[in-house]
Amino acid sequence: MKKFVRYLLPVAFLFSLVLILSGCGKKSLSQQDVLTNDRQSNTITWGVKADTRLFGLMNIKTGKVQGFDIDMARAITKQILGKNGKAKLVQVTSNTRIPLLKNGNVDALIATMTITPDRAKVVDFSEPYFHAGQAILVKKGSSIKNIRDLNYKGAQILGVQGSNSVQNVRKYAPKANILELSDYAQAFTALKSGQGVALTTDNGILYGMSVEDPNYVVAGGAFTKEPYGIAVNKGQKPFLRKVNAAVKQMKKTGEYQKIVNKWFGNVQGFEEGGN
Amino acid sequence: MINILVRYWPELWSGLLSTLGSSLLALVGSLILGTLFAFMEISSHRWVKFIGRVYVEVFRNIPLLVVTMFFYVVIPMFIAKVNGFTAGTIGLTIYTSAFIAETVRAGIEAVDTGQMEAARSTGLTYTQAMVQIIFPQAIKITIPPLGNQFINLVKNSSVLAFVAGFDLMYQGNVVAATTFNTSDTYLAVGLMYLILTLPLSYFMRYLEKRLA
Amino acid sequence: MHNFIQAYSWLNIRYLLEGLWVTVEVSVLSIIFSFIIGGLLGILRYVKIKYVSAIIGFVIDIIRNLPLLLILFFTYFGLPNLGFKPEVIPAAILAMTVFESAMVAEIIRSGIVAVDAGQMEAARSNGMTYVQAMWHIILPQAIRKMIPPLVSQFVSLIKDTSLATIIMLPELMYHAQIIYGQNSNYVLPMFLALAVLYFIVCYALSLLSRVLEKRLSA
The missing domain is CATH 3.40.190.10 (Periplasmic binding protein-like II)
Structure with a gap:
């Protein structure tokens, strides 16, 4: 009997640990208002790709990521926070981006992410900022x-x-x-x-x-058709509205087109829209 | 967490079987390779001994991930196609064989040297004495650590996730990416790993106590 | 041959060395932390304080029997659920420390167990307290026995930092993957470089331990 208890205890302990952890997982999303926080720190933290040429790729020479998504992130940051606003870039992959957003490691994702109904259940998307296929x-x-x-x-x-x-x-x-x-x-x-x-x-x-x-x-x-959206956490409507307004403004002033041309102007056979 | 286990049971179960299969194959393979290199290490022939030492030292000091990726990425570019499961299992085998070679060598060296002389003096050749007298005793010393090697293999086989080897970790990643419920998925996966490793681990401790 | 010369351009080498630096940084810090924490846990488990030792033992057994990869995932993606949100380098150090502490604790415990139990009694009967006997008689002998398994554990730790590519830790393996991901001619040269660099670091540690062992047994 004593032996049995000795082997049972770890299992019981494990299960209680599992229950505690999975219980905690339900609540504590980043519940603070991202927009307020970002204004205070004058920084928006973006999740971006580092493995994707044209969108977000590590430049070995500079040690920095560069691409369409990166330029968009920088430009949107400036639109929201003003000229001195800082964009902090955190590298994500397709597999890690949603957990990192939900956990609050990043404020928003601009990482070749297609707007899908399944994803829209767990995150909020901006208006499409790029049409891929x-x-x-x-x-x-x-x-x-x-x-x-x-x-x-x-x-x-x-x-x-x-x-x-x-x-x-x-x-x-x-x-x-x-x-x-x-x-x-x-x-x-x-x-x-x-x-x-x-x-x-x-x-x-x-x-x-x-x-x-x-x-x-x-x-x-x-x-x-794969419309790309910028993803933010649920319950961050003020921040999302600002992001949408920023993209709209950039399209109006031609800044958006400039960034598109910079990255896709010379790519042969490429046409936005995916028909 | 329970609903993830229930809903994605077929995927996770097949992952568990792949993990187990890869670990078992690698255990057998690394036992054979490991014993071979142990004998090379104690060989009286200078070059054979040198090759044995180099093999063991090299693979003990290079990450398993590097070895596995080498078989997944480099070998197919120059020699022949190797799929993820095979690349992972080969990587595990080579990596583990270096450790087993060390264990077997230590086992052989732990057997009293007097026994070799005694066996030789009764007229046995070196090979006969080694195979009939020394090696059986060395294996007895080596067997208990093998259980621990198997536990390590099960844990290390998670490297298959890097090369699409369809093991438990890979399936866990796929499920996590589908459900977006990362922590619960990895808890479920963790539990399944423990089902494989924890009982074996306790059994090994029990065995060690009995043999001590 | 041409590929090799191009692959080992100063730019690429510098990028690899930057990765190697992160590998070393994460490894050294994790080794220090896990030696301290694992040592304490190992002793606590050995001395058999009611409940405390048992619970520590269970936790250690659970962690030891999980793949490090899973612990890495959990630290980076699971912990923030509990309100703790580490960046990638601290997260990697934390995960390595948790895993390796459990491994170290087990090595320390079995090292102490391996020292003849009769010695404790002998020391006690000579008028030493339990702590004195532990400190002066048991531990010095145990440490000598522990050095080889501890060092091979720490060599494993260095090698295992490569797994942290999965959480995008900018270490050696990750940097090599970025380089050969951008030009497939560099695949073979990069793997060669990886093997050599990891070997140098790990083998250096093994050699160091041999020197240490000789000193202690002298």
Whole structure:
């Protein structure tokens, strides 16, 4: 009996720990008003990508991330906080961005994030600030011309954990196998290593990869519409309104178009909208 | 947490099986490789000994993740296709074999050197004495730490999550990304790991006490 | 060959070394913290204070039997739910410390156990108090026995910092992945560099421990 108790105790302890932890998880989201906090510190903390060329990519020379999302984050910060407002950038991946937002590590996400109904249940989205569409990237000269060509048993398609592209592709190519890597750099490396025949995600990201290595091309055009939104926590309506107003203002003054041209002006074959 | 376990049970269960499968395969593989390199390490031949030492020192001092990623990323670029599960299992095998080689070598060296001389004087060759007299005793010393190696393997096999190896950790990541309920998902995954490792860990302690 | 020369440009090497610095920083701090915390926990578990030792024992057993990867995730994503919101470097140090403290505590405990129990009684019968006997007789012997497993644990710690790429800790592995992620010609050179750099750091620690061991046994 004594022995039994000795082995039971850790299990009981574990369960109570689990219950305590999962109980606490329900409440303490960042309940303070983000806008007020940010005004006080004169800083907005953004979750951005560091593995995605054109949108958010680490520059080895400077040690800083750069891309369309980064420029947008900086510009929106200036719109909201004034010229001296600081944008603090925290690196996220598709898999880590929602937890980091919900936990309050970042105030907002501008990280190639498609507005989807599922995500809208846990975070609030701004108006779309970019219109992408999902496509596939294949090796030049590959026999795969579009997503339908991948719908066979044994096809290996690469994607990224936490992106909605992997869910979409299950609809278009239900017979294929999907391998989810931890970020886009890993997924692209896996494609080059032949771990899959195609990589699927939004065309903007894929064009970035194609720029990086022209041996890989976007095939078949976009087959979904992927409007990107800026995500903030639920209950941060004042902050969200400011973000929306900032983007609107930037579109009016032409600043938005300038940023789009800077990053996508020279990308061949790219057209915003994903038709 | 309970509803995640219930709703995503098929995914998590298949992940658990992959974790277990990879760990078992790697255990067998690293036992064979580890014993081989242990013998190389104690060989009287200079070059064989050197190769054994280099193998053990190199793989004891390089992260498992580097070895695994090497097989997932580099080998397919130059030699042959290796999928995530295989790359992870090969990585685990090589990494663990270096530790097992050290354990087996220490086991052989712990067996009294007088026994070798005694065996040789009765007319046995070096190989015969090693295989029939020394090695069986060394294995007896080596077996208890093997249980701990298996626990390490189960824990370390989470490295498969980096290479889409469909193990428990990978499935946990997928579930977390689908439900957006990160902490509950990882609690559930943690519980499933403990189901594999905790009983074994207590059994090992019991065994150690009995053998002591 | 051309790839190698390009891959080892000063820019890339500098970026790798920046990563290595974070690896070393996180490792050293985690080693110090986990040695102190793990040591205390190991002794507390050994001396058998009612309930306290038992509870510490359970917690240690649970942590030891979980993958470090899971603990890393939990520290970075789970803890903020409890109102504690570490940045990525402190989060990595915290996770490593929690995991390694449990491992160290177990090494310390079994090290003490391995010292003959009769010695404690002998020391006590010579008029020493429990604490005195522990401090002067048991621990010095135990520490000598603990050094090899402790050092190999700390070598593991250094290697395991590579797992923190998953929470985007800007350490050596993460930086190498960023470099070869941007140019696939650099994949092989980067893996070679990773192997060499990790080997140097880990092997140096092993050598250091051999010197230490010799000194203590002298």
